[in-house]
Every structure is written in C-alpha cells, then in structure tokens.
Amino acid sequence: MKTVHFAVIGLFAVVAAVFGWRAVHTRVRPQSTLPSAQPSIAQPSGTQAQPPSPQTLPAPAPPSEAVKLLGPFSIGGQSYKVELRTRKVQPGSTQESGDTVVAMEIKDAAGAILYRKTFPYQEANGEFSDSWSVSALQLIGKNGSGLLVSYDAYSEPSAPEEEPTGWYQIFGVIDGKLSSFGAPIEVQGGLLDKYADRGSYRAERPIGTEADVIDFKFWSGHCRLIFPVRVDWSHGKLSPAQECSVAAGEPGAGCQYGVVPEDKLYRSDITFVRLWPNPNEKSGKAEKTVVKVDSKVELIAALVPTRWVDGKSAGPADNSNDWIKEAGGFGIAPESDLWIKVRIDGKEGWIHTEEDFRSLGLPEDE
Amino acid sequence: MKLRHFLWQNQLFATALAGAVCLALPCCSAQTAAPPRAASAADAQTEDVEQRSGPYAIAGQSYTVVQYEKRLPRVSDTALGQTLAGIEIRDAAGNVAYQKAFSYAIQKDYFQRSLSASARLAPGKTGAGLVIRYSERTARTQTGGLQTSEFWQLFGLVNGKLAPLGKPAPIGSTGGPYMGVVMKAANGGVTVVSQPDVIELQVWTGYFYVFVPLRVDWNHGGLAQGQRCMEMLGGGLKEAGCEMRVEANRKPSSEEFTFLRLFVEAHENFASAEHVVLQKDSKFEIMGASAITTWKQNEELIQPEFSDLWLHVRIGDRAGWIRGEEDFAAAGLSGGSPAP
Numbered sequence: 001m002k003t004v005h006f007a008v009i010g011l012f013a014v015v016a017a018v019f020g021w022r023a024v025h026t027r028v029r030p031q032s033t034l035p036s037a038q039p040s041i042a043q044p045s046g047t048q049a050q051p052p053s054p055q056t057l058p059a060p061a062p063p064s065e066a067v068k069l070l071g072p073f074s075i076g077g078q079s080y081k082v083e084l085r086t087r088k089v090q091p092g093s094t095q096e097s098g099d100t101v102v103a104m105e106i107k108d109a110a111g112a113i114l115y116r117k118t119f120p121y122q123e124a125n126g127e128f129s130d131s132w133s134v135s136a137l138q139l140i141g142k143n144g145s146g147l148l149v150s151y152d153a154y155s156e157p158s159a160p161e162e163e164p165t166g167w168y169q170i171f172g173v174i175d176g177k178l179s180s181f182g183a184p185i186e187v188q189g190g191l192l193d194k195y196a197d198r199g200s201y202r203a204e205r206p207i208g209t210e211a212d213v214i215d216f217k218f219w220s221g222h223c224r225l226i227f228p229v230r231v232d233w234s235h236g237k238l239s240p241a242q243e244c245s246v247a248a249g250e251p252g253a254g255c256q257y258g259v260v261p262e263d264k265l266y267r268s269d270i271t272f273v274r275l276w277p278n279p280n281e282k283s284g285k286a287e288k289t290v291v292k293v294d295s296k297v298e299l300i301a302a303l304v305p306t307r308w309v310d311g312k313s314a315g316p317a318d319n320s321n322d323w324i325k326e327a328g329g330f331g332i333a334p335e336s337d338l339w340i341k342v343r344i345d346g347k348e349g350w351i352h353t354e355e356d357f358r359s360l361g362l363p364e365d366e
Numbered sequence: 367m368k369l370r371h372f373l374w375q376n377q378l379f380a381t382a383l384a385g386a387v388c389l390a391l392p393c394c395s396a397q398t399a400a401p402p403r404a405a406s407a408a409d410a411q412t413e414d415v416e417q418r419s420g421p422y423a424i425a426g427q428s429y430t431v432v433q434y435e436k437r438l439p440r441v442s443d444t445a446l447g448q449t450l451a452g453i454e455i456r457d458a459a460g461n462v463a464y465q466k467a468f469s470y471a472i473q474k475d476y477f478q479r480s481l482s483a484s485a486r487l488a489p490g491k492t493g494a495g496l497v498i499r500y501s502e503r504t505a506r507t508q509t510g511g512l513q514t515s516e517f518w519q520l521f522g523l524v525n526g527k528l529a530p531l532g533k534p535a536p537i538g539s540t541g542g543p544y545m546g547v548v549m550k551a552a553n554g555g556v557t558v559v560s561q562p563d564v565i566e567l568q569v570w571t572g573y574f575y576v577f578v579p580l581r582v583d584w585n586h587g588g589l590a591q592g593q594r595c596m597e598m599l600g601g602g603l604k605e606a607g608c609e610m611r612v613e614a615n616r617k618p619s620s621e622e623f624t625f626l627r628l629f630v631e632a633h634e635n636f637a638s639a640e641h642v643v644l645q646k647d648s649k650f651e652i653m654g655a656s657a658i659t660t661w662k663q664n665e666e667l668i669q670p671e672f673s674d675l676w677l678h679v680r681i682g683d684r685a686g687w688i689r690g691e692e693d694f695a696a697a698g699l700s701g702g703s704p705a706p
Contacts, residue, residue: 272623272641290623355627355640359640
C-alpha cells in the first residue's frame with residue numbers, strides 16, 4: 001500500500017497550492033482562543049464520517065464567488081481535491097484588497113463532497129478587513145499518508161506578532177473513507193520548513209506500525225519550540241507524541257522540546273545571563289556568563305510543561321463557524337516556568353526568567 | 367512606575383510606644399541607676415581610664431560627658447583591649463544628670479566585647495540635644511573578624527530635665543509625643559506654628575552608611591521617625607522603603623567583569639531586572655539608598671534595623687537599583703563592620 005502511495009505521489013507531484021492573497025504577514029487570531037476546558041477524548045471523526053446528504057450540498061457558487069482548486073492529492077490509492085470558494089475581501093481602514101475563502105470542500109475523484117467547512121465573511125465596516133486563506137499539503141509518513149489542511153485568518157489593522165495563529169486539520173483514510181482526524185488544532189506557530197517539500201509535508205519519524213510523528217513549531221513567548229504530534233493512521237486520532245500535560249494542581253517540570261534556531265537576537269551591549277547546570281535553581285549556583293554582542297548563542301533545548309486540548313469535531317459538514325471555538329490545540333501550560341538550554345561561546349547551561357531571556361536578546365511579543 | 371504614595375515627612379505627631387519593649391541588644395546588660403562598676407574578678411587585671419568630652423550647652427546648662435573605661439594593660443591589640451564600663455553626664459556644678467553602667471567580662475586575655483562611645487551636640491530650632499553613639503565590637507570569630515554593632519542615645523529635656531528620649535515613635539501612630547504645634551482654623555485649615563528639628567544619624571547597614579532622619583523636639587522630649595513610606599499593593603497600603611542619603615567606601619573588584627541586576631525601582635515586582643556587566647573602567651555612581659527602618663530599644667539604647675535594603679546607582683548612562691549581598695559585593699561594597 002505504501003508503494004502505491006509513493007507511486008501515486010510521484011504521478012501527482014502537484015503542489016498543493018497555498019492560497020493566500022496577501023503579502024502582508026501581520027496577522028491576528030480571530031475571536032477564538034485555545035479552549036480552556038480540560039482535555040477530553042475526542043471520537044475519531046473517521047468512525048462517524050458520512051458523506052453530506054444531498055440536502056447539505058451547497059448551491060452552485062453565486063456570481064460574487066469564485067472557485068479555486070487545490071490538488072489533486074493521492075491518499076490511500078484515491079484521488080482527492082480541495083475546492084475553495086472565495087469572495088472579494090471588504091477593505092477596511094487599511095484598504096486591504098484580495099480574496100477571502102468562504103467555504104472549503106474536499107471532493108473525491110467523482111466530485112462527491114466528502115467534507116465541507118465554511119468561514120465567516122466580513123461585511124464592509126470601514127475599520128477592519130478580515131479574511132481567510134486555506135492551504136493543503138500531502139502528509140507523508142512511513143505508516144500512512146493523509147491531507148494536511150491549514151486555515152489562516154488575517155485581520156487588518158493588527159499588531160505584529162512573532163508567530164501568527166493558524167488552524168491545522170489532518171485527514172486520512174479510515175475504513176476506506178476520507179475522514180478528519182478530529183477537530184482542527186489551533187497553533188500559534190506553524191509547520192517546519194525542513195519537512196515541507198513541493199506540496200507535501202513529511203512526518204518526522206514513525207511510531208510503531210500504525211502512527212507517525214509530525215512536528216509543529218509553536219511560540220513559547222521567547223522562542224519557537226518543536227512540538228511533536230502523533231498521528232494514528234489506524235484510529236484517525238491526533239495526540240501529543242510525548243505526554244507532558246500538567247496534572248491538576250501539580251505543575252510538573254514538563255518535557256524537553258527542541259528549539260528552532262532564532263535568526264536574530266536583540267542585543268546592543270555587553271550583558272550577562274545566569275546559567276544553571278540543570279533546569280532547576282536548586283541544581284547549583286548559577287554561573288554569571290558574559291554575553292557580548294557578537295557572542296555565538298545557540299538554543300539547544302527547552303523544558304516546559306505543555307497543554308494539549310482535544311477539540312470538538314463537527315463531522316464532515318461543518319457549515320457553522322463554531323469550529324473555531326471548538327478547535328483543539330496545544331501550547332505552554334499557564335503559569336509555566338520555561339527553561340531554555342543554551343550554549344554561549346561554547347559554554348552550556350540553562351536559563352529561565354524574563355530578565356535572562358531579555359539579556360540574551362531573545363524575541364518577545366510586543 | 368512609582369507606587370510610593372505616601373511619604374509622611376511632614377507628619378508632626380507621633381506616638382510613643384506604650385510599655386517597654388525588651389529587645390536583645392547585645393551590649394545592654396546595663397544598670398541604669400548604679401554608678402559605673404566593673405566585674406570584680408576582672409578588676410585586678412584592668413586599669414581605669416577616664417575620658418571627658420564637652421562642655422555641651424543644652425537649655426542654658428553646660429554638660430560634660432564622662433566615660434569610664436577599663437583597659438587591659440598587657441594587651442597590645444586595642445580592639446578588644448579596652449571597653450566602656452560606664453558613662454555619666456554632669457552639669458556645670460559637677461552634679462550627675464545621668465549615668466549608666468555597662469558590664470564587661472574578660473575571656474582569654476581579651477574583653478569578650480569592647481564598647482566605645484562618642485558624643486556630639488545636636489543644635490536646632492527647638493533647642494539642643496546630645497547624641498551619643500555606641501560602638502560594640504564582639505570577640506573575634508574563627509575567620510578573624512570583628513562583629514561591630516552600633517547603638518544610640520539621644521538626650522533632650524524631659525519634664526525640664528536632661529534625659530534619654532527613647533525609641534523614635536513611628537509616623538502615623540496615635541498618642542505619640544508632642545512634636546510641635548498645629549493650629550486648626552474653623553474652616554478646617556491647618557497652620558503649623560512650630561516644627562520639630564530633623565537630625566540624621568549615620569548608620570552602618572552592613573555594606574555602607576545611610577543617613578537616617580529623625581524628628582526631634584529637644585525641649586519637649588519628642589522623638590519620632592523622620593520619614594515613613596507606604597505603597598499601594600493589592601488595594602491596601604503596605605510599608606515600603608524610604609530613600610536616604612548614602613556614604614560608601616567602594617573598593618572595586620579586581621575581576622575583569624562583575625555582574626549587577628539593575629532594577630528600575632527599588633522593588634522586584636515592578637519589572638524584570640536589566641543585566642549590567644560592570645567593567646574596570648565603568649563609571650559607577652552611588653545616588654542613594656532605600657530601606658524600611660525599624661527601631662529597637664533595649665533599656666535606654668536604641669538601634670535601627672534595615673530591611674528591604676536597596677542601593678540606587680548609576681552605571682554609565684544607566685540608573686537603577688541593586689540589592690543583596692552578591693550585587694553589593696559586585697559593586698565593590700563587601701559586607702563588613704562599620705568603623706569603630
């Protein structure tokens with residue numbers, strides 16, 4: 001089956017177009033936030049997936065809408081495509097222009113709608129200009145393959161952010177049917193460039209024979225951490241690849257994560273940081289280490305408790321806009337103490353606290 | 367962002383504590399009503415030394431301070447070879463207006479502790495008073511150091527007679543000593559007719575000297591703290607440190623780099639500290655200090671204690687506050703004892 005996958009991939013080496021109309025990269029998340037509810041076990045949507053009934057099929061696109069196609073994507077020997085319906089964005093105070101996605105449909109080779117999602121359309125209000133873009137990538141793992149769809153919201157005017165917030169949804173074939181592996185997950189961050197290649201996104205590694213791990217980057221407040229997500233192809237479920245959830249009332253030390261190298265550190269003068277031998281202030285006396293403007297600084301790892309929240313899957317026809325509120329997600333657990341292992345001109349140690357992050361010149365949100 | 371809302375430097379009324387507070391000041395195994403007297407077992411080994419200072423003009427009278435000291439003649443190290451055994455204040459006629467004895471003991475050829483005193487006149491608008499500073503050095507530690515403590519007595523007129531004034535009353539308390547005259551008009555207006563004097567005591571904090579202000583009415587025996595600072599925290603007022611002048615003897619480190627955590631305010635919670643590397647050629651200026659000052663009293667000697675101690679510094683063009691033994695040492699202010 002894997003052989004078939006890769007053969008088909010070779011045939012359909014079509015880049016999943018990233019549909020984005022804007023060059024502006026400043027984004028804000030819409031009114032959704034990472035759900036604060038305790039994580040719950042989500043039912044794999046694949047076990048419930050039913051094609052939308054004829055009654056739910058959308059009407060032909062009205063004249064004000066345009067249709068754009070992404071794909072085709074070969075998954076489990078079948079060909080799929082993603083159809084986007086777009087409208088002209090209403091300009092706000094910044095006179096934005098372009099298109100915004102109002103609906104997305106995943107169709108099989110015969111044109112049957114297997115999944116549908118709608119997006120809010122911002123009517124003209126003279127102040128804000130909100131829009132959505134959707135992109136799709138073939139997700140390639142050792143134990144399976146699927147479709148990785150991302151939803152990005154833009155709003156202008158907006159404050160700049162170190163990392164935008166987006167939503168990611170994975171589809172795979174369960175019992176011969178393309179199904180969503182749970183609700184979209186909200187991520188302040190995104191995908192890692194090193195796994196993206198011509199319209200596909202590679203898994204980082206397999207786990208056993210039924211799952212693969214894909215890496216996301218997410219914003220920690222001072223650097224980008226690498227969060228591995230386990231994709232269970234057999235059961236159609238996403239979960240953290242390492243269990244680091246904070247037990248109720250017991251804030252643990254967390255798990256160790258990889259760190260994405262920072263392109264720019266903000267230092268203008270000689271300073272110092274306190275390096276602990278281990279990620280614990282009681283691990284020994286902190287060594288005050290000089291950091292010069294031209295010091296070589298490497299971010300090696302991070303230790304922090306994280307939180308994973310299962311979203312609420314709405315099934316194959318998600319025609320309400322509640323999916324944003326019901327999305328899952330992950331991020332740093334509230335009130336967590338982030339430790340970062342660094343190497344400064346060859347000297348290694350752990351730092352934490354805002355004053356040390358700032359001294360090292362790590363970026364931070366405005 | 368400064369949250370110190372109240373600096374009650376102009377408070378004219380303060381309170382004397384009701385009842386005596388017995389605190390363990392180390393020098394005070396004193397006898398207040400007896401003449402100076404030495405431990406009999408040690409008398410044979412010691413010589414008597416008498417020192418006089420003055421005269422000091424207070425309320426039209428002339429006073430002389432007489433110090434009775436004991437000396438160990440065969441001890442070359444004077445640090446613990448001499449100690450104050452008693453003190454008297456006499457008027458011009460030689461009558462004793464005040465006297466106090468201090469106990470002493472000899473251990474391994476040295477005094478267990480050595481007490482010394484110095485007196486000075488403190489003139490002001492409300493009259494004049496006498497300030498006596500006591501310095502007590504305790505026996506050498508294993509590291510070879512001496513532990514030095516400071517105590518004070520302030521003398522003014524109490525019921526027309528020269529007497530020690532006791533512990534300064536905290537500002538804002540009720541029922542304190544008479545500290546001036548306030549005229550209150552029918553419309554609520556307040557006029558200050560007379561104000562107390564403000565004197566400063568130069569006090570060792572462990573790392574540097576600060577000048578602690580006191581408000582005193584010499585002719586009416588009033589003594590109160592010179593300032594009290596409060597900050598708003600969590601919807602309520604909380605005691606905060608007050609700023610004071612500083613005198614410091616800085617000895618910069620010989621290291622190439624030392625490290626300071628520089629805070630915007632004398633408060634750790636306002637913002638995270640800036641990390642400043644102090645280099646040999648860095649310009650370093652001490653601008654002041656901040657601390658919460660509380661006063662202890664044992665019998666008639668008073669002693670300030672400092673908490674939440676901060677030092678206001680400027681390094682190059684960056685100004686801020688530092689705290690703690692580690693950062694004081696990095697600034698060249700290692701912990702130690704005051705000059706005797």
